[in-house]
Amino acid sequence: MAKMNLEKLRKQSPKEKKTLNGQIGSVSEWLDDRLGLAKGGRVFFNKIFPDHWSFMLGEIALYSFVVLLVTGVFLSLYYVPSGALEIYHGTYAPLRGTVVSAAYSSTVNLSLHVRFGLLVRQMHHWAADIFLGAIAVHMCRIFFTGAFRKPRELNWIIGVTLLILGIVEGYLGYSLPDDLISGTGLRLMFSVTESIPIVGTHLAFWIFGGNYPGNGSIIPRMFIAHVLLIPAIITALIGAHLGLLVKQKHTQFPGPGRTEKNVVGTPMWPGFMFKTQGFMFLVVGVIALLGAFAQINPIWLYGQYLPYKVSYAVQPDWYMGWLDGALRIMPSWEFQYHSIMIPNQFFPAVLLPGIVFNIFILWPFIEAKITKDKKEHHLLERPRDNPMRTAIGAGTFTFLFMLFSASATDVLANYLTISLNIVLWFFRIATYIIPFIVAAIAYRFCIELQRAGDKAGKRKRTNIVWRNEQGEYYIEKSPAREGDFDVIGETEEEPIELTPELSEELNKKADLIGVGSSAATNELAEKFLESGEDGVKHVSRD
Amino acid sequence: MNSKKKTVKTFVSVIAVVALSLIFSLLESNSYNSNTPNFRTSSYSANNVSAVSQTTSSTPTTSTSTSVSSSVKETSSFGSNHLNSNVKSDNKKKKFVGPLLYQGSNVRATYNQVKEGQTLFDESCASCHGAQASGSDRAPNLVGLGPATVQFWVSTGRMPLSNPIIQPIRKPVKFTQAQILDIVSYVSSLAPGGVLIPNIKGYNSSSIANGASLFDINCAGCHTITGAGDALASGAYAPSLHQATPEQVAEAIRTGPANMPRFNPGVLTNSQVNSLVKYVTQGIQKPDNAGGWDMGGIGPVAEGFIGLLIGVGLLMLGAFWVGDRQ
CATH class of the missing domain: 1.10.760.10 (Cytochrome c-like domain)
Known part of the structure; x- marks a missing residue:
């Protein structure tokens, strides 16, 4: 219908012929008459986005998710979700003639055989790494600026849910190719599921269709979850995330003209739409470059997974790293209560993420309970303005980062040529100590930054020290530059007026230590400055 | 106080x-x-x-x-x-x-x-x-x-x-x-x-697929699946295999230097050793390395490092460039 309308417009006589804008206008008018788009469109086009760069971090996640969807559709055209065994006849010589699963062989074929296959697969994998990385960075921004406070608790919960779903989705995708490393990850997950007291064994057997490796149903099941179930939930939640964002409007940093009741920034049209479009190209471009030039997960080298094969130095993708690290540093403690045994995998791999994610989800309420703050907040806090929250956040981040690093104990030991046992013990202890040290430093840092006021991050104004022929020194301020603040004059101490008495006293002191001997410092100084004689010029900072 | x-x-x-x-x-x-x-x-x-x-x-x-x-x-x-x-x-x-x-x-x-x-x-x-x-x-x-x-x-x-x-x-x-x-x-x-x-003269004509399979079972447990090597307990390590000559591979299998176990002819036959030599010197050292830079062949640790540092880092710089800094 819209096309017909355009045709009609084109056929109009030159007199009636409208400009391009007019044409678009009449098309949109036609659509508005039928769908009522103008109202929603106005809300959309008038949506104000604050300009601060940290507000763009979530968009990295959004656009890498778009890349994930597009590349994922391509991959699903070639991937065969089946554990059925077949003989490999493809191009990769070291595998030829060996028995592999359909899932593995189709992934190898799509990597080495299908045109653009490897590029798309690598882009998909890099985009997954970047998607979760961007979510983590975005979450840090929200946390440290207090953007989760009332009325945005729900959006925070949706965001944390997206993070959890993203991790699960990434893990499933990592497991689908059925190569040696992903199979090792699946084996681990079977044991972790089994370690849940009472229900664990039943759960694991149900998911895998029997004892490990199951009856071959795990790959089709993971496939459906990976390409249909979880992406659908993620897409819906992203919709809700952005819908709430429009409904509740953006937060903003405090500043001139910014209040709890307005939002200062660029409207969607004209302005932000172009900015965000450009940013989307940047995200896609970076992912495409990584996909083209950096190899990720070369499964043809890893070979088909078989339960009796294992490789050393197997790690999960980075977002599962903290769980792997927790498993690695967990001492081999096991608890038994009558007939119920809790294997030691339960604590790092089930209990730890359970606690961490519950704290994440509940954090807005925990904080409101502690601070008894029930007001609405639309202005952000700088991290320094809330030292306790910043310290807690920094400590938690460090704890997770230490766990994450612990998943690379073997790699660290190898590259630093340190004993693996020492690295392991370092992480067993440091993981619990360093977070407190970092939190204390962060707290102190916030307080110092508060004290520094507006001077923080600015440079001190340079002082020029002059020395005249008599060997006397004078301090003079350099011309002020942008962003300077005074050390001597305005902020630190008032300059002391040099009275004759003081001058005499100073001279006495100078005599004592053998520097300078003039009696009338003041006069000489004036004379010296007036005459414009060349002294020796020393410029020093402060 | x-x-x-x-x-x-x-x-x-x-x-x-x-x-x-x-x-x-x-x-x-x-x-x-x-x-x-x-x-x-x-x-x-x-x-x-x-x-x-x-x-x-x-x-x-x-x-x-x-x-x-x-x-x-x-x-x-x-x-x-x-x-x-x-x-x-x-x-x-x-x-x-x-x-x-x-x-x-x-x-x-x-x-x-x-x-x-x-x-x-x-x-x-x-x-x-x-x-x-x-x-x-x-x-x-x-x-x-x-x-x-x-x-x-x-x-x-x-x-x-x-x-x-x-x-x-x-x-x-x-x-x-x-x-x-x-x-x-x-x-x-x-x-x-x-x-x-060891006599490895005929190794070039043995099966590389057989070697790959033997490598997965016998060697990858320490040397890793890409042959990059890794740290073992108490300061010992499994070295990278990327510089080993065919003769050295066979000698290491047969003699078991340092921490490596010794595989005598009862465990691996001469023809199996030849297959392994072929896989290590060809499949491992000159892999069909499609997909660009392999980042040392140490798997997800390097990948995560690059993904976060280059990927997310570059995009954060991009955001910093596009956005307002105040």
């Missing part, structure tokens, strides 16, 4: 824990060190009987004086000091029977090789392994180890050792091929036995 006390308390506890961890690590390394001598003496004692008798009976200087009596021995069997006998005599050269070097071949080391080897050994090895190669408190006995072991350690540059550490590292080789063979000949001439240099 209170807060000060608290900070002092936390500081003290931090120091205490760090000290504890240090003590732990020291204990660990101590226990390792105390183990090693036991390990050495027990594993090398089998050869010590002959070694001790050699060291007590003769040093190079004394053996020249007793050359006439020992010259009879040389022709019939391996003796440690046969070379120090009257070298000028051509008859002895003819009578000399060198040690066998290669598996499945009758090639023996020549008199000159053994002689050259002894000179090189005295120059570069004897200071630790002893003039009779019978070992010392800092180096193991080499008598009876066989050609493959000696060739592996010298041809990978691990010997001579520059720095006595738990596990020697691969270095640029100090000798030419011929010189290495001389040293091998000399050490092998000291006593019979040990592993001969």
Whole structure:
């Protein structure tokens, strides 16, 4: 219908012929008459986005998710979700003639055989790494600026849910190719599921269709979850995330003209739409470059997974790293209560993420309970303005980062040529100590930054020290530059007026230590400055 | 005051824990060190009987004086000091029977090789392994180890050792091929036995797929699936396989250097070793490396590092560029 309308417009006589804008206008008018788009469109086009760069971090996640969807559709055209065994006849010589699963062989074929296959697969994998990385960075921004406070608790919960779903989705995708490393990850997950007291064994057997490796149903099941179930939930939640964002409007940093009741920034049209479009190209471009030039997960080298094969130095993708690290540093403690045994995998791999994610989800309420703050907040806090929250956040981040690093104990030991046992013990202890040290430093840092006021991050104004022929020194301020603040004059101490008495006293002191001997410092100084004689010029900072 | 006390308390506890961890690590390394001598003496004692008798009976200087009596021995069997006998005599050269070097071949080391080897050994090895190669408190006995072991350690540059550490590292080789063979000949001439240099001539025609499968089962557990190598317990490590020559791969399989287990012909047949040699020198060292830079072949650790640092980092810079900084 819209096309017909355009045709009609084109056929109009030159007199009636409208400009391009007019044409678009009449098309949109036609659509508005039928769908009522103008109202929603106005809300959309008038949506104000604050300009601060940290507000763009979530968009990295959004656009890498778009890349994930597009590349994922391509991959699903070639991937065969089946554990059925077949003989490999493809191009990769070291595998030829060996028995592999359909899932593995189709992934190898799509990597080495299908045109653009490897590029798309690598882009998909890099985009997954970047998607979760961007979510983590975005979450840090929200946390440290207090953007989760009332009325945005729900959006925070949706965001944390997206993070959890993203991790699960990434893990499933990592497991689908059925190569040696992903199979090792699946084996681990079977044991972790089994370690849940009472229900664990039943759960694991149900998911895998029997004892490990199951009856071959795990790959089709993971496939459906990976390409249909979880992406659908993620897409819906992203919709809700952005819908709430429009409904509740953006937060903003405090500043001139910014209040709890307005939002200062660029409207969607004209302005932000172009900015965000450009940013989307940047995200896609970076992912495409990584996909083209950096190899990720070369499964043809890893070979088909078989339960009796294992490789050393197997790690999960980075977002599962903290769980792997927790498993690695967990001492081999096991608890038994009558007939119920809790294997030691339960604590790092089930209990730890359970606690961490519950704290994440509940954090807005925990904080409101502690601070008894029930007001609405639309202005952000700088991290320094809330030292306790910043310290807690920094400590938690460090704890997770230490766990994450612990998943690379073997790699660290190898590259630093340190004993693996020492690295392991370092992480067993440091993981619990360093977070407190970092939190204390962060707290102190916030307080110092508060004290520094507006001077923080600015440079001190340079002082020029002059020395005249008599060997006397004078301090003079350099011309002020942008962003300077005074050390001597305005902020630190008032300059002391040099009275004759003081001058005499100073001279006495100078005599004592053998520097300078003039009696009338003041006069000489004036004379010296007036005459414009060349002294020796020393410029020093402060 | 209170807060000060608290900070002092936390500081003290931090120091205490760090000290504890240090003590732990020291204990660990101590226990390792105390183990090693036991390990050495027990594993090398089998050869010590002959070694001790050699060291007590003769040093190079004394053996020249007793050359006439020992010259009879040389022709019939391996003796440690046969070379120090009257070298000028051509008859002895003819009578000399060198040690066998290669598996499945009758090639023996020549008199000159053994002689050259002894000179090189005295120059570069004897200071630790002893003039009779019978070992010392800092180096193991080499008598009876066989050609493959000696060739592996010298041809990978691990010997001579520059720095006595738990596990020697691969270095640029100090000798030419011929010189290495001389040293091998000399050490092998000291006593019979040990592993001969494996015959890998036919490896290029064996199955690479078979090798890949054998590698997954037998080697990837330590050397990793890409052959990049990784750290093992207590300072030991599985080295990278990317520089190994075909001969060295086979020698390592058969002799089990350092922490590596020894795979004798009952475990891996000669043709299986050949398949492994082919896979390591082709599939591992020259992989079909589609997809760009492999980042050292250490898998998701490097990938996560690049993904976060380059990927997310670059995009954050992009956001910083596009957005407002205030």
